[in-house]
Amino acid sequence: ILLACPPFTQLNTPYPATAYLKGFLNTQVIESTQMDLGIETILGLFSKKGFEQLFNVARENIDDASDNAKRIYSLRESYISTIDAVIATGSSNTMRYFDAYFGHLPHLFRTQRTGVAVLDGLESEDELKALGDDMFHHFGLGCRSTTKVFLPKDFDLDRCFGAWVSWGDLAMNNKYANNYDYHKAIWLLNRDDLIENGFLLVKEDDQWVSPVGSLFIERYDKIDQIVNKLSEYQDGLQLVTSRVGAKQFKSALSKQSPTIAQTDLGSAQSPALDDYADGVDAIEFLLALK
Numbered sequence: 001i002l003l004a005c006p007p008f009t010q011l012n013t014p015y016p017a018t019a020y021l022k023g024f025l026n027t028q029v030i031e032s033t034q035m036d037l038g039i040e041t042i043l044g045l046f047s048k049k050g051f052e053q054l055f056n057v058a059r060e061n062i063d064d065a066s067d068n069a070k071r072i073y074s075l076r077e078s079y080i081s082t083i084d085a086v087i088a089t090g091s092s093n094t095m096r097y098f099d100a101y102f103g104h105l106p107h108l109f110r111t112q113r114t115g116v117a118v119l120d121g122l123e124s125e126d127e128l129k130a131l132g133d134d135m136f137h138h139f140g141l142g143c144r145s146t147t148k149v150f151l152p153k154d155f156d157l158d159r160c161f162g163a164w165v166s167w168g169d170l171a172m173n174n175k176y177a178n179n180y181d182y183h184k185a186i187w188l189l190n191r192d193d194l195i196e197n198g199f200l201l202v203k204e205d206d207q208w209v210s211p212v213g214s215l216f217i218e219r220y221d222k223i224d225q226i227v228n229k230l231s232e233y234q235d236g237l238q239l240v241t242s243r244v245g246a247k248q249f250k251s252a253l254s255k256q257s258p259t260i261a262q263t264d265l266g267s268a269q270s271p272a273l274d275d276y277a278d279g280v281d282a283i284e285f286l287l288a289l290k
Helices: 015-025 037-045 048-059 067-074 076-082 093-101 126-141 158-163 164-170 176-191 223-232 247-256 284-286
Strands: 004-006 034-035 086-089 107-112 115-116 147-154 201-204 212-218 237-242 262-264
Touching: 004 015, 004 037, 015 034, 015 126, 015 176, 034 037, 037 048, 037 093, 037 262, 048 067, 067 076, 067 147, 093 107, 093 115, 093 176, 115 126, 115 223, 126 158, 164 176, 176 201, 176 212, 201 284, 212 223, 223 247, 237 247, 247 262
Parallel strands: 004 034, 086 107, 115 147, 115 237, 147 212, 201 212, 237 262
Antiparallel strands: none
16 A cells, blocks of 8 residues: 655645554554655755756746846756755655665765663662653653663563653643553554553564554563664664663673664663764764865
């Protein structure tokens, strides 16, 4: 199924309808693809090729154009040569368009990333509270937010629920509550197994990015399984958190995937000045263009 949004449905931002429909179809195990022709049109127009085509058409009618249009046409070489490099951020789907139109230019593309936590069962109550900070600050919408937790097979989730009770007032936020109710209804209709505490839905799932109001968990037998899984998905990870004393895990992950950023539980939302998004210094990228 192809879900296409016509051009200019919403001029100030991508229109989300097709993305939401695709998300719903995914819950029904129905394969689908969505595209926003408005994004495609804008990306096509604001490119070197797009400007060249635009000015070629304008040349045919320039004598009848307004003074301002003639002024713009006289500066056409400046417009065409303006796009020397591109910095863009968007969803994984949007990234396909960025790459198609601007991949030939020096570029810095940022796609969707997320944060995950790995527990080993030895976490203190304070460390579990710190994990709650990583999850619930900014409603879990930041790229550094923890949206998935890996935990041992025999880990008791009640420990986490007790540590996170201070975040219970999130249920009073209308938008948060709407997300909670919506996904609860969908998953119950699908007869998915859920654990809930009144403000958080916990679901065992192999996906990486849980919706607002929910948390995906995955249980493991051996830590090597998680190291391998994280390494395979490293391009989708902003960072991985674990307890301070989890030296064996931290060392194994660093050895296998040194580019994956790691930090301690509770530090996900407090990046240092040199903790660059996706590990890329945007200022250094711009300076290198000179």
